[in-house]
Amino acid sequence: MSWALELLKAIGLTLVIFTFLAVVTAMIGVYAERKIAGWIQARLGPKHVGPQGLLQTIADTVKLLQKEHITPRRADVLMFNAAPVVVAVAALLDWVVIPFGTLGSRVLVVRDINIGVLYFSAMASITVLGILTAGWSSNNKYALLGGLRSAAQLISYELPLALGIIWAAMVAGTLSTVGIVEAQIQQGGWFLFTLPPPIGRLGAPFGILAAVTFLVAATAEVNRVPFDLPEAESELVAGYFVEYTGMRFALFQLGEYGEMFGMAALAVIMFLGGWAEPHLAPYLWVAVALGAVVLAAVILLTARHSLIIRPVLILAVLTAAVSLLMSVGIHLPSIVWFLLKLFTLVFFLMWVRWTYPRLRLDQLLNLSWKVLLPLGLLNLLATGLILTLGGR
Amino acid sequence: MLAESAIISASMPKVLLDWFYVAVFAVVGTLMAVLPLAVVWVLAPRQDSPQKTTTYESGVLPFGQAWAQFNVRYYLFALIFVVFDVEVIYLYPWAVVFRQLGPVAFVEMLAFLLILLIGLVYAWRKGALEWV
Numbered sequence: 001m002s003w004a005l006e007l008l009k010a011i012g013l014t015l016v017i018f019t020f021l022a023v024v025t026a027m028i029g030v031y032a033e034r035k036i037a038g039w040i041q042a043r044l045g046p047k048h049v050g051p052q053g054l055l056q057t058i059a060d061t062v063k064l065l066q067k068e069h070i071t072p073r074r075a076d077v078l079m080f081n082a083a084p085v086v087v088a089v090a091a092l093l094d095w096v097v098i099p100f101g102t103l104g105s106r107v108l109v110v111r112d113i114n115i116g117v118l119y120f121s122a123m124a125s126i127t128v129l130g131i132l133t134a135g136w137s138s139n140n141k142y143a144l145l146g147g148l149r150s151a152a153q154l155i156s157y158e159l160p161l162a163l164g165i166i167w168a169a170m171v172a173g174t175l176s177t178v179g180i181v182e183a184q185i186q187q188g189g190w191f192l193f194t195l196p197p198p199i200g201r202l203g204a205p206f207g208i209l210a211a212v213t214f215l216v217a218a219t220a221e222v223n224r225v226p227f228d229l230p231e232a233e234s235e236l237v238a239g240y241f242v243e244y245t246g247m248r249f250a251l252f253q254l255g256e257y258g259e260m261f262g263m264a265a266l267a268v269i270m271f272l273g274g275w276a277e278p279h280l281a282p283y284l285w286v287a288v289a290l291g292a293v294v295l296a297a298v299i300l301l302t303a304r305h306s307l308i309i310r311p312v313l314i315l316a317v318l319t320a321a322v323s324l325l326m327s328v329g330i331h332l333p334s335i336v337w338f339l340l341k342l343f344t345l346v347f348f349l350m351w352v353r354w355t356y357p358r359l360r361l362d363q364l365l366n367l368s369w370k371v372l373l374p375l376g377l378l379n380l381l382a383t384g385l386i387l388t389l390g391g392r
Numbered sequence: 393m394l395a396e397s398a399i400i401s402a403s404m405p406k407v408l409l410d411w412f413y414v415a416v417f418a419v420v421g422t423l424m425a426v427l428p429l430a431v432v433w434v435l436a437p438r439q440d441s442p443q444k445t446t447t448y449e450s451g452v453l454p455f456g457q458a459w460a461q462f463n464v465r466y467y468l469f470a471l472i473f474v475v476f477d478v479e480v481i482y483l484y485p486w487a488v489v490f491r492q493l494g495p496v497a498f499v500e501m502l503a504f505l506l507i508l509l510i511g512l513v514y515a516w517r518k519g520a521l522e523w524v
Binding site: 006007010011013014015017018065066067068069070071072073074075081084085088089092093096110111112113114115118119136138139140141142143144148152155156158159162163166167169170173174175237242243246247248250251365366369370373374377380381384385387388 | 464
């Protein structure tokens with residue numbers, strides 16, 4: 001294939017991924033976030049624009065397109081304008097190495113770079129450069145404090161994050177994202193619950209510990225509650241993007257949601273088997289379906305208010321339907337499995353966001369340096385030890 | 393034509409092509425991100441007024457510049473971070489070849505990590521990890 005053809009292909013893929021980011025992560029993500037926040041806080045969430053408020057984010061985007069760009073008089077204009085672009089492009093670059101599934105024998109990934117996960121963590125930390133730039137160039141005290149907090153958070157949580165990534169790379173024996181998923185398919189189980197034979201299920205505690213370390217650090221890296229100190233609305237107004245209006249503000253949101261979905265996608269790839277469908281015996285799938293229905297019934301019977309009925313029903317019916325399909329041997333396409341896992345994880349992150357209060361800065365630093373870092377290191381050593389003793 | 397494309401693909405290793413894609417993503421992605429800003433430049437009103445372009449400071453006029461000197465209290469964390477970040481970079485190649493090399497690789501990394509853990513414990517005991 002010639003350069004020109006590759007160039008066209010690359011440009012086409014950029015457009016596809018950018019559209020995916022803008023539509024799936026930013027628009028659907030923001031809508032889901034507001035709707036879930038509504039459910040958790042016993043209110044309706046967006047409701048008026050389109051059926052069930054589905055078009056709310058589109059309306060917001062159109063509104064933001066018409067808003068004036070205000071550049072503060074005393075800001076550093078060049079850096080002030082560059083910062084939102086940097087954040088958005090960093091989130092886009094993350095997705096180069098994320099495999100979405102398989103089509104025949106081809107893996108649906110932009111490029112299977114041989115140092116995939118290292119590349120991912122490098123691109124993810126570029127976001128912080130954008131945030132620092134935004135915080136400094138605004139010439140606003142709130143923004144500056146937000147940017148500085150973001151820097152403190154980055155340097156603290158980069159390490160547990162990397163330890164989680166290295167754990168998965170060590171178990172799989174490769175840094176390629178596709179290779180990590182294929183290692184899980186080969187051993188017949190997710191890294192969350194299974195280590196390579198002969199250890200198998202006995203390795204579950206290590207996998208769960210590594211996944212928890214990674215997920216906590218990832219939440220902190222993307223500045224989400226309970227680690228949202230850089231943009232704490234109640235004390236710093238909006239932190240580093242307090243001076244941004246209109247579409248530049250939207251670019252920050254795009255970057256933030258793209259980054260959050262990217263982190264969740266990496267967690268799915270490393271610990272939840274990526275695009276591979278879970279293998280359970282048919283009667284276990286029926287049990288999962290029944291469990292979902294029973295759980296929904298219990299929640300609905302004990303519920304205090306009627307607003308919870310619809311979301312619980314939707315989730316229960318979705319779970320039951322997927323489990324029943326699996327139990328009768330109907331296979332969903334791998335990309336559907338990947339997106340299902342991704343959205344489940346994102347739902348979990350949103351759940352956390354609307355449930356927990358914000359940490360204080362010293363608690364945040366303590367959690368990273370005194371809990372996650374030693375735990376991550378010891379987990380790495382322990383897993384290395386049992387892999388060595390288990391012999392391959 | 394076929395022969396020509398075969399020569400080109402042979403002269404273009406996969407690694408180079410990978411980073412070519414990344415470069416295209418960076419360039420085209422930047423253009424895509426700038427595009428909505430250009431749309432705003434066409435659509436949105438532009439009108440400056442002294443009040444509008446002041447920075448926000450809880451409703452009062454900003455007091456001085458934000459670009460002032462102040463004590464960044466967590467600079468010690470930054471110092472420790474540099475040490476551990478370098479360590480983590482060394483861990484990546486080890487993680488890849490670890491299972492081919494077997495026990496020797498594990499023992500070597502154990503020694504490396506223990507030295508760094510001692511460093512962390514030392515910093516901890518010295519109070520470098522305390523909020524001051």
